Amino acid sequence: MELGKANKTDAVRDANKSIIEVSHLTKYYGKSRGIVDISFNVVEGEIFGFIGPNGAGKSTTIRLFMSLIYPTSGQAKIFGKDCIKYGPEIRQEIGYLPSEVFYYEGMKVRDLLKYSASFYKKDCTKRINELASLMELELDRRIDDLSYGNKKKVGIVQGLLHQPKLIVLDEPTAGLDPLMQHNFFNLIREENKRGATVFFSSHILSEVQRLCSRVAIIKEGKIMRIQDIKTLQRENYKKVRIVAENLDPRRFEVAGVANLEKVDGTLSFFFKGDINLMARLISESRVTDATIEDLSLEEIFMHYYK
Amino acid sequence: MNIFKYEFKTKLKSMITWSLSIYAVILIFMSLYQNFAEQTSLMAEMMASFPRELLIAFGMEDMDWSTILGFYGLAFVFVQICLGIQAANYGFGLVSLEETEWTADFLLSRPVSRRQIMTSKLLAAVTALGLTEIFIWIASLVYLIIFRGDELIPLEPMLLLLFSLPLFQLFFLTVGMLVSLLVKRVRSVTPLSMGLVFGLYTLNAFGDMIGEDSFEILSPFQHFEPSYIVKYNSWNMPQVTIGLVISLLALAASYWLYGRRNIASAV
Numbered sequence: 001m002e003l004g005k006a007n008k009t010d011a012v013r014d015a016n017k018s019i020i021e022v023s024h025l026t027k028y029y030g031k032s033r034g035i036v037d038i039s040f041n042v043v044e045g046e047i048f049g050f051i052g053p054n055g056a057g058k059s060t061t062i063r064l065f066m067s068l069i070y071p072t073s074g075q076a077k078i079f080g081k082d083c084i085k086y087g088p089e090i091r092q093e094i095g096y097l098p099s100e101v102f103y104y105e106g107m108k109v110r111d112l113l114k115y116s117a118s119f120y121k122k123d124c125t126k127r128i129n130e131l132a133s134l135m136e137l138e139l140d141r142r143i144d145d146l147s148y149g150n151k152k153k154v155g156i157v158q159g160l161l162h163q164p165k166l167i168v169l170d171e172p173t174a175g176l177d178p179l180m181q182h183n184f185f186n187l188i189r190e191e192n193k194r195g196a197t198v199f200f201s202s203h204i205l206s207e208v209q210r211l212c213s214r215v216a217i218i219k220e221g222k223i224m225r226i227q228d229i230k231t232l233q234r235e236n237y238k239k240v241r242i243v244a245e246n247l248d249p250r251r252f253e254v255a256g257v258a259n260l261e262k263v264d265g266t267l268s269f270f271f272k273g274d275i276n277l278m279a280r281l282i283s284e285s286r287v288t289d290a291t292i293e294d295l296s297l298e299e300i301f302m303h304y305y306k
Numbered sequence: 307m308n309i310f311k312y313e314f315k316t317k318l319k320s321m322i323t324w325s326l327s328i329y330a331v332i333l334i335f336m337s338l339y340q341n342f343a344e345q346t347s348l349m350a351e352m353m354a355s356f357p358r359e360l361l362i363a364f365g366m367e368d369m370d371w372s373t374i375l376g377f378y379g380l381a382f383v384f385v386q387i388c389l390g391i392q393a394a395n396y397g398f399g400l401v402s403l404e405e406t407e408w409t410a411d412f413l414l415s416r417p418v419s420r421r422q423i424m425t426s427k428l429l430a431a432v433t434a435l436g437l438t439e440i441f442i443w444i445a446s447l448v449y450l451i452i453f454r455g456d457e458l459i460p461l462e463p464m465l466l467l468l469f470s471l472p473l474f475q476l477f478f479l480t481v482g483m484l485v486s487l488l489v490k491r492v493r494s495v496t497p498l499s500m501g502l503v504f505g506l507y508t509l510n511a512f513g514d515m516i517g518e519d520s521f522e523i524l525s526p527f528q529h530f531e532p533s534y535i536v537k538y539n540s541w542n543m544p545q546v547t548i549g550l551v552i553s554l555l556a557l558a559a560s561y562w563l564y565g566r567r568n569i570a571s572a573v
Contacts, residue, residue, distance in 0.1 A: 029568070059571055066415045069568040092417040100571075102408035104316075118308040119416040158412075 016043040018080070019166055019197040020065070025074035027060050034060035035221040037074070042199055047192055049212030049229070050201040051301070057221040058201040059099060062170050065199075066096055078166065092120065095164035099171040101155035103143045109154055110139040113161060120162040131157040134183060149175040156184060160191065167191060167198045173207055185211055205301050217301070232300060237270035239299070242282060243289035252281060270295070309413075309423060313430035317396070321434040324392045325441040328385055332442070335381035336449040339374060362514045374454050375463060378446070379532040382467055385442060386474060386527065387503060392438065393475035394499035396431040397482025400424075401564055402492035410569045420565050431479060439471045463539050470530040470541065477526040477549050478503065480556035487563040491570065523548055 020042035027034035035057035042048040052058055063069045064076055067087040076083045078090045103112050109132075117124035132139055135153045143154060152175045159167065167188065173181050188211065192198055202208050208215055209229060216226040225232070237258065249262045256273030271278055275292070282290050342349055349372075353361065401424065404410035413423060446468060450459050482502060486492045506525040513522025522528045529549035534542050 063569070063571060066411075068411060068414055068571075070566065088417045088419045088422070090417075091415060094415070096411075096415040098411045098415075100408065103412060104409055105407065115308065115312060116412075116416070119418060 016045075018042065019044050019078065020048075020199065021077040021080075022061075023075050023077075025061070025064060025076055026072045027057075027064060027069065028072045033057075033221045034069075034072075035064075035218075038218075038221075038223050039074075040216055040223060040226055042197060044197055045192070045195065046214055047188070047198040047200060047212045049208035049215035050199060050218065051203065051205060051208050051215055052218035053203055056218045058203075058218060059170055060221075061218075062096075062168055062199070062201060065168060066091070066094070092162075093165040094168060095159040095162065095166070096168045097155045097159040097170060097172050099174070101151045103151070103154065105144060107143050108139070109137065109141055109143055109146075112143060112154065113139070113157060116158045117161055122162060124161045127161050127163060128157065131160055131187075134187060135180065147175075149177065149180065152176055153180070156187075160187070163191075163194070163196075165196055167196050169198065169200045169202075171202055172200070173202070173204065181207070205296075209296075237272045237295055237300075238275070238278075238292050239295050240269055240271050240278065240282075241289075241291045242267045242285070242287050244285055244287040247285055247287075251285070254281070307426075309418070309426035310430050310433075313427050314433055317430060317434040320392075320395070321438055324388065325438045328388045328438070328442055329445045331384050331388065332381055332445055332449055335377070335384070336453045339377045339453055340455075342377065359515045374450060374457050375459060375536055378450060378464075379467070379536045382532040383527075385446075386471075386530070386532075387507060389435075389438070389442070389471060389475050390478045390503040390506075390526070391496075391499045393435055393478035394482040394502050395495055396435065397479040397484075398486045398492060398495045398498050400427050400431060400479075400483050400486070402486040403495070405570060406492060411571070414569060420567075421561065424561060424564050428479075432476075435475045435479065436472065439468075439475070442471065443468045460539075463536050466535050466539070466541060467532055470535065470546075473546065473550060473553070474526050474530050476553045477529075480553045480560065483560045484556040484563070487560055487567065524552070 018041045020040075022041070023039050025038045026036050038057075038061065050058055050061070060069070064071055065078060065083055067084050070084060079093065081090055083090065107115075110128075113124075113128050113132075117128065128139075131137075135156060137150065137153045137157060141150075143151065146154065152172070156172065159169075169188075173184065176184060185207075188198055188200075198211075200208065200212055212229055214226070214228050215232065217224045242252075243266050245265055247262075247265070247267055249260060249267055252260060252267065252269060254273075254277070256271055258270045258272075260269040261267070271292075278292065401410075404413055414420070447464075450464065478499075482499060485498070485502070492498065507527050510522045510525040510527035510531070513520055513525070513528065523545065526549050529542065529545040531542065531545075
């Protein structure tokens with residue numbers, strides 16, 4: 001499914017139903033910047049990654065979706081409806097997991113989940129039990145006594161118990177051990193198969209790479225790039241590594257080469273351009289080993305943040 | 307309804323604590339009355355020896371201590387202070403507690419409007435305050451009957467006193483709420499409530515002492531001054547109106563502000 005999505009062009013994507021439409025959204029806190037003139041769309045059924053370092057404006061964007069804060073200018077629509085005007089109505093179908101999870105003092109996990117469920121127009125008891133056993137969450141413990149990771153699990157169950165059509169995750173994996181992360185990702189994929197759209201904010205690239213079909217990179221309050229993950233990796237620089245004796249690095253100083261480095265007998269650089277040219281250049285030398293590979297998202301990311 | 311239920315449950319303990327404390331205040335005062343009543347002439351002498359301004363400041367000038375109602379009027383000032391702090395506590399904490407404890411993200415991301423949240427929370431607070439008042443009404447009437455001896459209690463001023471309490475508490479509830487929404491962050495509720503209540507109490511005391519109507523018209527201790535009610539057998543209507551108008555303005559402003567508030571994030 002992710003493959004199918006990734007191959008669609010943007011034109012086809014626009015014809016799909018938009019779940020989130022953000023247009024020229026701007027938020028200033030007094031004089032300090034939140035986000036500036038952000039626009040993008042998230043279509044039905046995709047897992048959309050929203051990636052950037054701390055303070056780039058990820059949480060600001062999400063808090064605007066949830067109308068926890070109000071925009072300075074611009075607009076965000078969810079399910080085709082204005083976030084603020086129709087807030088209560090659209091939140092009926094949103095599951096939100098905040099980055100920091102705090103809950104009422106003295107409450108038991110079960111009480112909190114029941115309180116949360118009481119806001120929705122469906123019976124969530126069965127789903128609560130399913131999710132709790134999947135995430136290995138004990139329902140009869142007091143939330144105050146839980147560890148950070150376990151509180152996070154409460155947040156996950158709380159966000160998913162009403163089977164929302166849109167799942168908004170703000171750095172959801174912090175505090176979860178690898179096994180739980182795995183369970184959590186499977187859970188999100190299942191929800192996605194069921195038809196839920198996912199908006200996934202993170203600063204950890206590998207997890208975005210694992211889960212998302214499309215990604216927006218945000219930096220200092222502005223969107224730098226929005227692209228399919230696969231295209232992003234494909235269209236970009238390749239990483240070239242050549243092992244050879246007596247290799248003259250200057251031979252490779254052609255257009256499209258960047259970050260050229262020679263350590264001992266190994267030459268490595270980024271290349272963007274005609275791959276045949278590179279193949280010819282390599283074949284002209286006596287090499288013992290050569291690799292040409294896609295940059296990891298990590299490396300692309302570093303490129304944008306330099 | 308679910309928010310109301312939850313909010314009311316969290317107020318239950320504080321409501322019972324306040325009710326019992328105020329009950330104790332009334333009990334102590336009313337049991338003192340028996341001693342005072344036997345020595346009214348001595349009391350009158352002692353009172354006369356105080357500077358008049360001091361008596362005015364404490365609202366004791368017009369009190370007839372020899373009647374049980376006059377004496378209850380004195381206790382009533384303390385009841386007012388306690389109920390004022392209780393109402394201000396609920397007001398200051400009403401929506402700000404969610405932000406202090408970072409639970410606002412949870413509540414506001416549920417499918418309810420801020421107006422609904424605020425209304426449910428207000429109704430829960432008003433219910434808790436109302437139940438406290440009913441408890442105080444019953445306790446007061448019971449003690450007056452127990453301690454009155456052969457005296458007859460004039461019912462009208464008594465009821466006027468007791469029925470002023472809901473409006474008195476409404477003032478502190480709404481003003482507290484408004485202040486909590488005007489500031490960026492409420493760190494601790496009780497010092498604010500004590501400040502507001504004692505501040506307005508002092509304002510009234512000084513105002514009375516100086517003798518001219520000035521800032522004390524902003525104080526609910528002036529709007530519902532027990533000595534006035536007992537003496538004139540009626541509410542000071544212009545003052546009560548001022549109090550009510552302030553409360554309603556604070557209420558409207560609170561709804562307006564909360565509807566536009568940016569909720570601070572924990573990180």
